[in-house]
Amino acid sequence: MNKKQFNFEEIFQLLKEELEDKKLPVVADPDWDRTINTPFKTLISCILSLRTKDMVTEKAAYNLLKKYNTPEKIIKLSEEQIQDLIYPVGFYKVKSKTIKNISKTLIDKYGSVVPDDINELLKLKGVGRKTANIVMVYGFNKTGFLPIDTHCHRIPNRLGWIKTKNPVETEQKLRKILPQKYWDDFNHLFVKFGQIICLPVSPYCSRCPIEEYCKKNGLKNSR
Numbered sequence: 039m040n041k042k043q044f045n046f047e048e049i050f051q052l053l054k055e056e057l058e059d060k061k062l063p064v065v066a067d068p069d070w071d072r073t074i075n076t077p078f079k080t081l082i083s084c085i086l087s088l089r090t091k092d093m094v095t096e097k098a099a100y101n102l103l104k105k106y107n108t109p110e111k112i113i114k115l116s117e118e119q120i121q122d123l124i125y126p127v128g129f130y131k132v133k134s135k136t137i138k139n140i141s142k143t144l145i146d147k148y149g150s151v152v153p154d155d156i157n158e159l160l161k162l163k164g165v166g167r168k169t170a171n172i173v174m175v176y177g178f179n180k181t182g183f184l185p186i187d188t189h190c191h192r193i194p195n196r197l198g199w200i201k202t203k204n205p206v207e208t209e210q211k212l213r214k215i216l217p218q219k220y221w222d223d224f225n226h227l228f229v230k231f232g233q234i235i236c237l238p239v240s241p242y243c244s245r246c247p248i249e250e251y252c253k254k255n256g257l258k259n260s261r
């Protein structure tokens with residue numbers, strides 16, 4: 039299949055029209071709370087969001103960052119205090135440790151500033167490719183990055199764009215086939231699409247705006 043046959047232009051346009059007015063996840067939302075909307079907020083929110091629903095992430099991030107919005111303020115908290123603020127996010131005990139460690143590393147090695155360099159971000163313990171890419175895109179508004187979460191991995195596979203086993207492979211393949219002009223919109227559109235229509239189990243294929251372009255339309259367990 040060549041790039042034209044993937045129908046990127048039509049698919050992105052239809053998804054934009056369908057999802058325009060839907061709320062963004064907290065890590066990507068520019069209107070979240072301007073007083074604390076910094077790369078540090080994006081980084082910490084993203085760590086909180088792993089295996090956690092958006093609404094829970096948003097509340098936890100707000101509880102923690104409204105008052106403790108810098109690495110210096112975070113390291114003054116005990117792990118138990120962080121746990122109380124972020125509960126009930128998934129793995130809140132592990133995440134409180136990770137957040138404290140990252141804050142300490144930022145102070146010790148980066149002058150308390152989140153680095154705007156993906157390779158430096160990946161050196162922070164607990165930061166993987168998805169989080170690092172998200173910080174570059176939504177924390178620093180940089181182009182040229184493709185954050186891949188479970189939705190961004192699953193949907194291009196369903197559409198038939200790629201055939202990959204994990205998000206790292208998906209990122210590599212998409213970098214080759216998806217023209218860069220779509221990269222800025224890719225993550226937030228596909229996350230919203232995956233949360234609302236192309237669900238992991240029983241997707242709503244019958245009301246999917248891009249059904250005609252999908253290789254998997256008519257999935258056995260679709261609605």
Ligand code: SF4
Nearest residue numbers: 236241243246252255
């Ligand atoms: S047709 Fe179904 S599986 Fe395909 S993109 Fe739409 S919702 Fe997802």
